[in-house]
Amino acid sequence: MTHEIRAAILARYKSIHSFCRKHPELKRSTVYQVLAGKYAGHSVRQLAAIRAALDGCAPEEPKNPIVTAEQIADAVQAFKCGQCRRLEKQCAACRTQTIKEAKVVEQLVASMR
Incomplete structure (x- = not known):
């Protein structure tokens, strides 16, 4: 190219x-x-x-899908719970950490636009 x-x-x-x-x-x-x-x-x-x-024209903006931190957290949490050995799979501490991680990923995706 x-x-x-x-x-x-x-x-x-x-x-x-x-x-x-x-x-x-x-x-x-x-x-x-x-x-x-x-x-x-x-x-x-x-x-x-x-x-x-x-x-001689304006650059075309790349089209990144808009993904929210909540959507990222839901996808990651579903994976984590599928791999987890605990009987109670919806632990609050795990969800809190997943949301923090998802917000970092959301910021990364936003900065790439």
């Missing part, structure tokens, strides 16, 4: 540097890192932004 975008940029512009000068909304170092496959961040999002700049 990066090779195709690099080839498209070079076909339309003299160099990657020239492309970056025409598109100041993109950081030059980020473009070079993404095209080299060495970008440490969310490279799919950056590739979409580069492709959008190349095509």
Whole structure:
């Protein structure tokens, strides 16, 4: 994918540097890192932004399903209870910890949008 975008940029512009000068909304170092496959961040999002700049349109937002902490907690709790050896499977301490964990996962998913 990066090779195709690099080839498209070079076909339309003299160099990657020239492309970056025409598109100041993109950081030059980020473009070079993404095209080299060495970008440490969310490279799919950056590739979409580069492709959008190349095509002359706004980048398409990735569509992540909206999942709430409660839904995550329900799914994880169902799994935990299925693996649990206790007779009383709905213990409050386990549910409290699962909700805390689910909130962390919810924040992670929200930050990826």
